[in-house]
Amino acid sequence: MSEEEPGGEENFRNLFRTSEVVSFLIFVVLIAFFFMFLKQSGGRVSNKGSPTISVAYGKSEKEIGSLMTEIRNGGDMPPLEDDFVMDKSTDLASQDHNIVIKSEKTEQYLNLILLNLQKNFPDKWKARVIKFRVYDDRYVGKINNAFSLTAETVYVGITQILHVNDEAEMAALLSHEVSHIMLRHSAQLRKVIKNSTIFLQRAFIKKDFEKVVLIYFAVQKLLGTTESAVGIVPMEFETEADRMSQTIIRDSGYDDLALAVSLERIEKTYGGGIFTQIMLKRIRDLKNGSKKKPGLAHVGKAFIVSNKEDLNSVQANLQRFIDELALK
Numbered sequence: 001m002s003e004e005e006p007g008g009e010e011n012f013r014n015l016f017r018t019s020e021v022v023s024f025l026i027f028v029v030l031i032a033f034f035f036m037f038l039k040q041s042g043g044r045v046s047n048k049g050s051p052t053i054s055v056a057y058g059k060s061e062k063e064i065g066s067l068m069t070e071i072r073n074g075g076d077m078p079p080l081e082d083d084f085v086m087d088k089s090t091d092l093a094s095q096d097h098n099i100v101i102k103s104e105k106t107e108q109y110l111n112l113i114l115l116n117l118q119k120n121f122p123d124k125w126k127a128r129v130i131k132f133r134v135y136d137d138r139y140v141g142k143i144n145n146a147f148s149l150t151a152e153t154v155y156v157g158i159t160q161i162l163h164v165n166d167e168a169e170m171a172a173l174l175s176h177e178v179s180h181i182m183l184r185h186s187a188q189l190r191k192v193i194k195n196s197t198i199f200l201q202r203a204f205i206k207k208d209f210e211k212v213v214l215i216y217f218a219v220q221k222l223l224g225t226t227e228s229a230v231g232i233v234p235m236e237f238e239t240e241a242d243r244m245s246q247t248i249i250r251d252s253g254y255d256d257l258a259l260a261v262s263l264e265r266i267e268k269t270y271g272g273g274i275f276t277q278i279m280l281k282r283i284r285d286l287k288n289g290s291k292k293k294p295g296l297a298h299v300g301k302a303f304i305v306s307n308k309e310d311l312n313s314v315q316a317n318l319q320r321f322i323d324e325l326a327l328k
């Protein structure tokens, strides 16, 4: 007998099945309501922001912040003698890596400007010897470049010297580079790197890998330079050197906007990406710095220890020098 065949027993079983189906449907509806309720209440929670996730995130941000402070401020500064030892060794390496040009006329000119600036250096720096090295910055992808070593040597790119319009712009550039040395930025950077190594080792030994990740984030924020952002420390160093140099050139009698003018011209010619962002910030800060000293507008001079002809002659000499170099 097949189940499809009608009969009394079959009708009873159908009835039984109907009540079974109804209870099943009610059960399904209840389950559906339950899930709808769950989803709704879940939705309400996530609209407010999941408490567990946001607390953990806030905690990490706070920890990264305090790690950054500890990495920057912890420990002692490297001794000053190290700056001199390192200056000598990096100078040798830099001479190997760069095309250094022996141009007495240029070096004399730079020293003449330095002497005028040095009267307004902090006391212990007034008598210090600063060595200038003129180098060909055209082939290293960093035109309009200058950099300072750790204690006494400043490298000045030829395109930078050819770029300046007056003595004040040259003075502003030199005092910016020497300010990096006076503020011991290299030593501060060495301390930051050393501290982060110590912190990482401690966390590794304790097998605290969550902390290892947080330390990496902190170091990235402090030093990391990407295409869209520059680390807090290098940016602060630029701001500090600009501020110190602006005071020095102002006190030396130069136009305190000379660096801003020079940077604006470089930015217009070579600007782009992160470079522009940094330049615009520096230009803005320098202009604000100048505004804080009212009554100084157009008081500062463009030439003090030289004149336009002197600068032109130094530039022409340097130009001949590099033309000859290119012919070899």
Ligand SMILES: [Zn+2]
Binding pocket: 176, 177, 180, 237, 238, 241
């Ligand atoms: Zn700088």
